[in-house]
Amino acid sequence: MQEFRRMSRLPPYVFATVNKIKMDARHRGEDIIDLGMGNPDIPTPNHIVEKLVEAAEKGHNHRYSASMGITKLRHAICDWYKRRYDVELDPDEEAIVTIGAKEGLSHLVLATISPGDVVFAPNPTYPIHPYSVIIAGGDLRSIPIGPDRDFFEDLLIAVKQTWPNPKMLIISYPHNPTTAVVDRKFFEKLVDFCKEHEMVVVHDFAYADLVFDGYEPPSFMQIPGAKDIGVEFFSLSKSYSMPGWRIGFCVGNPRLVGALRRIKSYLDYGVFQPIQIAAIIALNGPYDCVKEIVDIYKERRDVLIDGLDRVGWHIEKPKGTMFVWGKIPDKYIEMGSVEFSKFLINEAKVAVSPGIGFGEYGDDYVRFALVENPQRTRQAIRGIKQVL
Numbered sequence: 001m002q003e004f005r006r007m008s009r010l011p012p013y014v015f016a017t018v019n020k021i022k023m024d025a026r027h028r029g030e031d032i033i034d035l036g037m038g039n040p041d042i043p044t045p046n047h048i049v050e051k052l053v054e055a056a057e058k059g060h061n062h063r064y065s066a067s068m069g070i071t072k073l074r075h076a077i078c079d080w081y082k083r084r085y086d087v088e089l090d091p092d093e094e095a096i097v098t099i100g101a102k103e104g105l106s107h108l109v110l111a112t113i114s115p116g117d118v119v120f121a122p123n124p125t126y127p128i129h130p131y132s133v134i135i136a137g138g139d140l141r142s143i144p145i146g147p148d149r150d151f152f153e154d155l156l157i158a159v160k161q162t163w164p165n166p167k168m169l170i171i172s173y174p175h176n177p178t179t180a181v182v183d184r185k186f187f188e189k190l191v192d193f194c195k196e197h198e199m200v201v202v203h204d205f206a207y208a209d210l211v212f213d214g215y216e217p218p219s220f221m222q223i224p225g226a227k228d229i230g231v232e233f234f235s236l237s238k239s240y241s242m243p244g245w246r247i248g249f250c251v252g253n254p255r256l257v258g259a260l261r262r263i264k265s266y267l268d269y270g271v272f273q274p275i276q277i278a279a280i281i282a283l284n285g286p287y288d289c290v291k292e293i294v295d296i297y298k299e300r301r302d303v304l305i306d307g308l309d310r311v312g313w314h315i316e317k318p319k320g321t322m323f324v325w326g327k328i329p330d331k332y333i334e335m336g337s338v339e340f341s342k343f344l345i346n347e348a349k350v351a352v353s354p355g356i357g358f359g360e361y362g363d364d365y366v367r368f369a370l371v372e373n374p375q376r377t378r379q380a381i382r383g384i385k386q387v388l
Contacts, residue, residue, distance in 0.1 A: 006135065009135075009137075010131060014354060015036070015357050017338060018338065018341045018342060019036070021345050022036070022345055025349070030349060031349060033350050033376055033377075034351045034372075035370075035377075036351040036353045036369060037369060038176070038322055038323060038369040039243060040238060040241050040243045041371050042241040042293055042296055044240065044241050045241070045282075047285060047286075048240060048242070048279075048281055048282045048289075049278070051277060051278040051281040052274050052275060055273070055274035055277040061273040064269040065270035065273045067261070067264040067265050068096045068261045068270070069096060069270060069271070070273065070276050072277075073249075073276045073277075073280050073283075074091035074092070076279070076280045076284050077089070077095045077097075077249050078090070078091045079283070080284075085218075085221060087219065089251050090254070093254040094251055094252060094254050094257055095250070095251045096249060096250050096257050096264070097276065098247075098248045098249055098250055098260075098264075099247070099248070100237060100246040100247065100248045101233040101235035101250075102128050103246070103248075104233055104249070105128060105132060105202060105250075106132040107260060107263050107267065108202065108256065109132040109133055109138070109170075109202075110135065110136045110263060112167075112168070113133060113138040113167065113168065114137065114138070115137035115138070116138075116139060116164070117138045117139065117164075117168070118138070118164060119138045119166065119167060119168045120141050120142075120155070120158060120166050120199075121133065121140060121143065121171075122143050122144075122359075123142035123144050123145065123358075124358035124359035124361050124362030124365075125145075126172060126177070126358065129172065129204065130359070132170075138167075141162060143158055144361045145361070146361065152189060152193065155169075155193065156193075165198065165199075166197070167199065168201075169194060169200070169201050171190075171201065171204070172206065172207075173203070173205075173320075174208075174210070174319070176321055176323060177323055177325050177355070178325045178362075178365075179320060179321045179323055179324070179325050181211070183218065184218040184223070187218055187220055187226070188223055191224075191225045191229065192225075194229050194230070195228070199229070200230055203220040203230060203232045203233070204232075204233050205219060205233060206235045206237065206238055207320050207321045207322070209238065209239035209290050209294060210238050210239070210293075210297055210321055210322055211294070211320040212317075212318070212319055213317070215320060217320060219232060220252075221251060227252050227253055228253065229253065230252055231251060232250070233249070234249055236279055236282055236283075239290050239293070240289070241293055242279075245275050245279075246271065246275075247271055247275055247279045297322050300374060301317060301318065303374045304368060304377050304380075304381070305324060307377065307378060307381035308326070310385075311381060311384060311388055312329070313384070322369060322371070323367050323369055324367070325355075325365055326365060326366055326367075327364055328340050328365065331388075336354075337364070337365060341353070341354040341366055343387070344384065347383075347386070347387040348384045348386065348387045350384060352366040353367040353368075353369070
């Protein structure tokens with residue numbers, strides 16, 4: 001058969017190598033503690049599940065839904081933004097339901113980016129952010145990020161070195177995998193910069209609630225002028241522990257939301273309606289369940305980082321996300337993240353994600369996902385202690 005050119009542009013899936021070693025070890029009967037994939041293990045709160053069951057028992061909810069989301073859910077989204085961030089949104093023109101943030105973001109890029117259009121994305125970052133550009137045929141340019149870099153200085157250099165002018169910037173704070181967080185001044189500066197250079201901003205706000213130690217993340221939509229140039233995505237996967245439900249939304253600039261609405265009208269009939277009804281209950285319902293979920297992740301974060309610290313692997317506690325981004329200990333850093341991840345599986349019986357899977361600037365790091373209970377996490381630390 002002829003070559004699939006769009007597929008040939010996608011790089012090899014780095015995580016597959018580590019996953020194979022993990023699965024081979026498990027097939028041999030070894031107990032591998034998997035801190036690799038960020039797949040939330042906490043059950044969805046009962047009141048949300050109960051509403052799903054109730055709605056699923058009604059036959060009229062089994063029909064095709066609407067690709068843009070049902071009206072009541074879009075109103076609930078806008079009410080949620082008003083309560084949380086004092087942001088006014090039009091539920092008909094400035095909000096759309098998505099099949100998780102990943103689907104919505106990738107289809108927005110597909111709808112708005114043409115071959116040759118330049119898009120900026122941080123490096124390292126969550127894979128769909130850069131790969132959505134590659135799939136759409138755009139020209140991806142990486143902006144390196146890290147504790148020793150100035151984001152706006154690197155962004156300005158990239159703009160000066162780019163022709164044609166960049167069309168879009170995709171960002172996400174709190175950030176996966178680096179766990180970096182920003183304040184409101186960062187977004188204010190970003191709005192001014194992107195307006196000056198006529199760049200669209202796409203902000204993935206998936207970890208809006210998973211924050212610790214008193215940190216309160218700003219919404220990009222809170223910034224005056226943000227709606228003129230960008231949109232923001234949110235997913236219920238983490239905040240409400242609904243990862244397999246595949247429900248999220250996009251809000252902001254009506255032209256961008258409209259482009260996403262139009263392409264989705266060709267591609268899907270929307271999320272199963274009982275899930276959308278349950279999502280209304282989640283957004284409108286009590287916030288206590290979210291706080292309980294956040295407390296669980298905080299405990300896991302503290303157990304992992306305090307334990308690693310005791311065995312000589314020092315990592316600063318992140319203020320956000322469900323991950324820990326750890327620089328590989330000096331003794332092993334020359335191995336690179338893939339070989340070091342293999343080493344941890346084989347010798348410590350612990351699986352982590354190699355940093356290079358999030359971009360070449362992540363190769364000195366590995367990512368831990370906070371998806372195991374404290375007992376299993378302590379077991380992982382004992383295994384790491386033996387090899388370090």
